[in-house]
Amino acid sequence: MIEREGGYGRGWTAVVLLLMTGAVLLTASHSFLAMRVDPPIYPGPGVTHVVALSDYFEGLIGTPADTAVYILEGSEPGGTALVLGGTHANEPASSLTAITLIENAQVTRGRLIVIPRANHSAFTCTEPQEGYPQTYTIETPAGPREFRYGSRGTNPIDQWPDPVIYVNAAGQSLAGSEVRNLNRSYPGSPSGNLTEQVAYAIVKLIRQEDIDISIDLHEASPEYPVINAIVAHEDALNIAAEAAMFLEFEGMQIGVERSPANLRGLSHREWGDATDTLALLVEAPNPAQGRLRGQTTAKLIVEGIDPYYVRAAQRGLLYVPFSAEGHPIDERVGRHLQTVATLLDVYNSYTNDDIVVAGIPTLSAVLEQGLGAFLAPPSGPESGL
Amino acid sequence: MSSPYAEMVPILLMIATFAAMTFAFKLPVSVSLVGAAILGALVAGQGVPLRHLVEGTLGYMDTLLIIATAMVFMRMIQASGLLDTIAHHLITGFESRPASLLVLMMLFAMSAGMITGSSTAAVLTTGAIVAPAFIALGISKNKTGAIIAMAGILGMIAPPVNIPVMIIGGGVDMPYIGFALPLLVLTLPLAVAIVLLLGLKSIRATTIDRSLLPPTYHRQYGWKLYLPLVILVVLIVLERALPSIVPSFGMPLVFMVCALVAPFTGRRMNPLVVARDAIRAALPVMGILAGVGMFLQIMALTGGRGFIVSLLVGLPLGLLYLSIGLSMPLFGAVSAYGSASILGVPFVLALLGTNEIIVASALSLVAAMGDLMPPTALAGLFAAKVVDQPNYTRVLKHCLIPALLTVGVSLGYIATADFWDRFLFWDNRLALYGILLAITAAVAVVILILDRWVIRHRVATGEAQS
Amino acid sequence: MTIIYQVITASVILLVGWNLFREKRLVEQMATALVLIPLILRVLMIK
Ligand SMILES: [Zn+2]
Numbered sequence: 001m002i003e004r005e006g007g008y009g010r011g012w013t014a015v016v017l018l019l020m021t022g023a024v025l026l027t028a029s030h031s032f033l034a035m036r037v038d039p040p041i042y043p044g045p046g047v048t049h050v051v052a053l054s055d056y057f058e059g060l061i062g063t064p065a066d067t068a069v070y071i072l073e074g075s076e077p078g079g080t081a082l083v084l085g086g087t088h089a090n091e092p093a094s095s096l097t098a099i100t101l102i103e104n105a106q107v108t109r110g111r112l113i114v115i116p117r118a119n120h121s122a123f124t125c126t127e128p129q130e131g132y133p134q135t136y137t138i139e140t141p142a143g144p145r146e147f148r149y150g151s152r153g154t155n156p157i158d159q160w161p162d163p164v165i166y167v168n169a170a171g172q173s174l175a176g177s178e179v180r181n182l183n184r185s186y187p188g189s190p191s192g193n194l195t196e197q198v199a200y201a202i203v204k205l206i207r208q209e210d211i212d213i214s215i216d217l218h219e220a221s222p223e224y225p226v227i228n229a230i231v232a233h234e235d236a237l238n239i240a241a242e243a244a245m246f247l248e249f250e251g252m253q254i255g256v257e258r259s260p261a262n263l264r265g266l267s268h269r270e271w272g273d274a275t276d277t278l279a280l281l282v283e284a285p286n287p288a289q290g291r292l293r294g295q296t297t298a299k300l301i302v303e304g305i306d307p308y309y310v311r312a313a314q315r316g317l318l319y320v321p322f323s324a325e326g327h328p329i330d331e332r333v334g335r336h337l338q339t340v341a342t343l344l345d346v347y348n349s350y351t352n353d354d355i356v357v358a359g360i361p362t363l364s365a366v367l368e369q370g371l372g373a374f375l376a377p378p379s380g381p382e383s384g385l
Numbered sequence: 386m387s388s389p390y391a392e393m394v395p396i397l398l399m400i401a402t403f404a405a406m407t408f409a410f411k412l413p414v415s416v417s418l419v420g421a422a423i424l425g426a427l428v429a430g431q432g433v434p435l436r437h438l439v440e441g442t443l444g445y446m447d448t449l450l451i452i453a454t455a456m457v458f459m460r461m462i463q464a465s466g467l468l469d470t471i472a473h474h475l476i477t478g479f480e481s482r483p484a485s486l487l488v489l490m491m492l493f494a495m496s497a498g499m500i501t502g503s504s505t506a507a508v509l510t511t512g513a514i515v516a517p518a519f520i521a522l523g524i525s526k527n528k529t530g531a532i533i534a535m536a537g538i539l540g541m542i543a544p545p546v547n548i549p550v551m552i553i554g555g556g557v558d559m560p561y562i563g564f565a566l567p568l569l570v571l572t573l574p575l576a577v578a579i580v581l582l583l584g585l586k587s588i589r590a591t592t593i594d595r596s597l598l599p600p601t602y603h604r605q606y607g608w609k610l611y612l613p614l615v616i617l618v619v620l621i622v623l624e625r626a627l628p629s630i631v632p633s634f635g636m637p638l639v640f641m642v643c644a645l646v647a648p649f650t651g652r653r654m655n656p657l658v659v660a661r662d663a664i665r666a667a668l669p670v671m672g673i674l675a676g677v678g679m680f681l682q683i684m685a686l687t688g689g690r691g692f693i694v695s696l697l698v699g700l701p702l703g704l705l706y707l708s709i710g711l712s713m714p715l716f717g718a719v720s721a722y723g724s725a726s727i728l729g730v731p732f733v734l735a736l737l738g739t740n741e742i743i744v745a746s747a748l749s750l751v752a753a754m755g756d757l758m759p760p761t762a763l764a765g766l767f768a769a770k771v772v773d774q775p776n777y778t779r780v781l782k783h784c785l786i787p788a789l790l791t792v793g794v795s796l797g798y799i800a801t802a803d804f805w806d807r808f809l810f811w812d813n814r815l816a817l818y819g820i821l822l823a824i825t826a827a828v829a830v831v832i833l834i835l836d837r838w839v840i841r842h843r844v845a846t847g848e849a850q851s
Numbered sequence: 852m853t854i855i856y857q858v859i860t861a862s863v864i865l866l867v868g869w870n871l872f873r874e875k876r877l878v879e880q881m882a883t884a885l886v887l888i889p890l891i892l893r894v895l896m897i898k
Contacts, residue, residue: 008877017871017884025891028439032898125898128444129678129723131437131686157896161447161856163633164502165546165625173561175551223698223734226558263560291731292695294392294688295429308688308695315699317735415882442889443898449889450856453863632852637859664866665873672882675889 035134036124039146041068041099041116042376046106046359048073053115056208057201059190064158065198067120069205070102071113072357078110079212079353082277083340084202085115087182087267089122089150091219092136092301093284093332096147096371097340098217100333100361103376110355113209119182119198121158123150132288136298138329139370142377149288149301153180159194169196170264183216186270199270206275212355213239213347216267216281217336221290222309222318222327226283229255230339233272233279239350240280243342252338252363278347282339284332285320292317304328334366396689399425399680407760413669414760418676422683429687441682442675447637448720449674452505452667452763454640459509459771460663461644462613465651469599470610472517476598483522483588484581484835490515491580494533495572498540500621501636502548504721504756504764507537510617513771517599524587526772531783534757534768535579539791541721542750543572545625549725549749556730559741566809567746570821571798577828579787581835589839602651612650613643666770673761677719690727698731705735706800709751710792717755718762724752739799740806747798754792757784860894 043050051069054060085098098116105112117123126132126149137144156162159180166179169189178184180195188199206214213236220227232240240256247254259268259279272279287293288301292308300306305326313322320327341360348354361374399421406417422441426434462468479486494515498507512533519529541547544565551561602610620639623631634642648656684690693716697708709732717724729748736744756764762777765784769777798805811817864887871883892898 009875009880011872013877014872014874014880017880018868018887021884021887021891024435024439025888027435029892029895029897031436032440032892126440128440128442129681129685131682131684134436156446156893157898160853160893161450161635161637163628163635164548165551165628167628175548175555175561177552178555223731224557225734225737260558262562263558291691291727292698293691295691296686296688306691308691312695312699317699413878413882415885416878419885439888439892440898442885443892446889446893449886450859450863453866454859635852635856638852638855641859641862661866661869661873664863665870668867668870668879668883668886671867671886675885676882678889 031134032125035126035148035150038117038123039148040380042103042381043070044103044105044376046072046104046112047102053198053201053205056205057190057197059197060201063194063197064121064124064155065119065194067115067117069113069115071111072102072105072107073111074107074109074356076109079347079351079355080111080113080209081344081347081355082206082209082211082214083112083114084118084214084216084267086117086123086150087119087216088152088218089117089119089148090127090132090152090289091286092147092149093219093286093329093336094217096138096329096333097336100337100371100374101340104359104361104374105357106359108356108358110353111209112355112357113205113211115202118202119154119195121154121194122152122180122182123148125151125155125157127151131296133296133298133301136301138302138372138375140372140375140377145372145375145378149298153177154182154195156180168265169199170270172264174265183218183267184265186265186267187274203271203274206271206277211275211277212351212353213278213343214267214271214280215340215343216279218281218283219286219289219332220283222285222287222320222322223290223292223312225319226257227285227320228253228335229257229283230343231257231259231268231281231283233259233268235272236278236280239278239343239346243339243346246342246346247339250338250363252335254335254339280343282336284335285322285327286332287322287327302329304332330366330371331363333371334361334363337361337366338363392688392692395425395429395687396684396692398428399683399689403680413672415669415672415676418673418680418760422676422679425683425687425689431683431686434683434686437682437686438679441678441680444678444681445674445720449671450637451503451640452670452674453664454637454644455506455509456667456770457660457663458613458617458640458644458647459513460659460666461647461654461656463513464654464659465610465613465647466600466602466606467610467614467647467651468514468517470601470603471514472521472599473601474603475515475518476521481840482833482836483839484585484832486518486522487580487584487588488577488832490518491532491536491576494536495540495543495576498537499543500546500625502541502546503636504534504537504541504753505767506636507540508533508764508767508771512537512768514614516771519584520772521598522584522588524584526774527779528583528587528783530765530768530772530774530780531787532580532583533771534764534780534784535583535787536576537764537768538753538756539572539576539579541756542568542746542753544568547746547749549721549729549752550745552722552725553729553733553745553748556726557733557741559745563742563810564746567742567805570805570809571746571750571795575791575794577832579790582787583783585835585839589842606651610651613647616646617643670761670763670766674720677761681719681723694727694731697728698735705732706796709748709799710796713748713751714754714758714788714792717752718758718760719755720761720763721753721755724755725749728752736799739802740810743802743805743809744799747795750795751792754788757781757788857894857896860890864890864894
């Protein structure tokens with residue numbers, strides 16, 4: 001391209017450059033590989049047993065997609081609920097809500113099954129060109145506890161290459177990169193790619209454990225229309241509407257959306273179509289996911305404060321109010337917890353197979369005391385003593 | 386809370402550094418991008434974030450492989466004599482129908498983009514095949530480059546595969562359904578208009594010079610010569626037609642297989658040397674992509690990206706059109722796909738209430754114009770390589786008017802979306818197809834009349850000269 | 852399919868490396884080394 005600079009390149013400069021590249025690669029690899037280690041989750045008193053997702057589909061054994069399934073069983077028989085966190089590992093309130101349930105909830109009747117890292121592989125990398133931190137910390141009374149900020153899709157290392165067009169098991173054509181999106185892969189397939197196998201295992205779990213009500217937890221960017229909302233399969237629409245009414249009554253704004261029939265492969269559509277479960281999906285606002293966000297830092301993930309979003313809200317570009325206080329993780333997880341509890345309450349009013357869960361922190365409690373107050377200390381429950 | 390303008394400093398500095406390094410110090414674009422990224426991170430107080438810099442390059446992993454393998458494939462079929470042979474037969478076969486030939490070759494050049502969804506793949510395959518024919522018709526190297534660059538871009542947007550639309554759809558939960566007709570209506574008339582605009586005058590002014598005609602190797606090697614192209618078409622069509630049965634090979638594998646077959650089908654060559662030189666030709670672009678990846682990652686990290694996006698989507702409606710027309714191609718310099726994702730999604734959301742299919746179709750075409758925007762200018766750059774023009778800005782110069790026309794038409798498409806919403810989604814499909822067919826027939830007749838006009842004009846100039 | 856793509860990536864790495872040693876301009880050598888970064892990370896299945 002530029003002839004003026006010619007002449008200084010030699011064999012030895014090539015070797016030096018290769019060595020430098022090697023050094024850069026070593027340093028970066030160290031940081032990439034560090035994300036493959038799971039930070040601990042400490043099962044609370046309500047957890048009766050922990051199984052693996054591969055127990056429902058053995059094709060997942062030994063793969064980076066196998067993930068822990070926490071079962072909280074009450075002493076009295078009743079219905080069964082599933083709470084799915086970490087479908088998208090870049091939506092932290094989703095996984096954190098599941099972890100808070102595992103570490104706090106106690107079931108007296110029925111069963112609560114919680115998967116905190118539904119797409120386990122997605123937690124092992126961050127998305128290129130987004131500038132995300134690899135971890136963020138939540139302050140607990142015993143000190144800061146570290147969590148990973150993952151990516152929306154399965155780690156490409158675990159599933160590569162992407163096709164040009166992805167046609168999912170439900171027949172929907174999508175952009176090729178969606179092939180690693182768990183929430184486009186339902187109902188999954190035992191012979192499909194890794195993500196589809198995870199989807200298949202989850203659907204199989206729903207069938208095998210006879211799940212009555214399934215809640216998929218998510219977050220969305222503040223400029224996205226479906227936010228602060230419950231998306232419900234038509235079978236679950238009245239439960240969602242009633243729960244939303246109760247939540248509004250308690251001062252928590254939340255909308256209800258019907259699962260679109262022509263958007264195939266999503267949990268709220270395929271779980272409801274393929275199984276007997278009541279399928280629901282809940283969204284909270286996460287500015288760290290948005291395209292309008294300013295500096296991408298761990299602080300943004302936890303505090304949810306962003307000046308660009310404040311201005312965007314003033315211009316009417318957002319689908320959620322956005323003030324200088326932002327949407328901190330306490331609020332987002334608190335909303336999810338409160339929504340899960342309310343959905344279960346409403347479900348119980350329609351059935352004799354109750355699912356009675358105590359110890360779910362309320363939105364106001366999380367806002368008052370901070371999420372950290374409901375999380376185990378960084379090195380485990382005993383370490384604080 | 387920090388001021389929203391704090392994020393402005395690193396991004397402005399990054400742009401200034403990039404400009405200084407490329408233009409004042411004449412450093413390669415890729416190296417300048419790396420320098421700008423590092424400086425931006427430093428100023429934003431991030432130190433030298435090695436992990437971020439490296440991670441940014443990985444965003445283009447698949448694109449890097451497509452570019453590398455497509456380039457190898459193109460050089461292989463060039464070395465085997467296939468490119469020359471096809472050009473020879475195209476020109477001799479259509480000697481009396483030059484205008485029709487122009488239009489047909491334009492559509493053929495688009496076809497690879499239509500099925501792969503990549504302008505680079507189109508320029509380096511079907512574009513490379515017709516380029517010698519355009520040149521032999523009397524169209525200059527640079528104009529030929531412009532034609533195949535535009536063909537690649539329009540092909541990438543034309544159905545059945547339009548990746549930018551899929552990316553936008555992924556961001557707003559819109560299924561990729563019902564796009565075929567709106568995309569055809571948008572791209573086909575533009576394709577015909579652009580090729581006539583760029584080529585008609587040149588073919589009218591010259592008669593075909595037999596000595597300039599590329600040689601044919603058809604007699605020497607027979608049908609074996611066409612094998613790489615046949616395999617390419619078969620593999621791609623199989624993959625698209627039977628997605629549930631045939632595994633997804635992906636473009637790199639398809640190109641690789643065809644490139645490996647090529648050395649045994651025609652002229653003798655040293656495949657290793659051809660492959661090495663092909664990669665050498667692709668290296669500047671690959672370097673730019675790696676550098677752009679770093680630049681983008683630091684932009685997102687420091688908030689520069691958010692600064693730009695929130696500035697653009699917040700404009701009032703009139704300025705919004707201007708902002709789409711300017712910012713999406715500009716941003717497309719980092720890749721049309723990136724522009725579709727980073728700006729296309731917020732723009733669709735900002736235009737909510739207008740027919741989303743029309744809006745997304747038009748936005749995808751505006752974003753695709755980014756493939757003409759330096760420093761990456763993927764379509765222009767590879768088109769320049771195909772026509773052997775070392776300075777790709779000479780090719781881009783001829784793309785300027787077609788690009789402006791395309792952006793104008795796209796914005797018009799959005800502005801008149803209500804009309805298209807009623808017309809293209811008309812319940813009376815029979816009447817709709819009838820009208821579209823009649824328009825197509827009328828255009829075909831005009832092109833046939835143009836054929837005669839060109840021939841007659843040639844005779845006239847010939848007499849005047851004698 | 853993943854292994855095939857690793858082989859494709861490895862061959863591209865070899866061709867890029869070959870060009871690195873043939874390149875006579877230092878800045879272009881730097882640009883070439885830059886391209887190796889993502890390719891090597893992927894072929895080793897690190898990122
Ligand atoms: Zn999500």
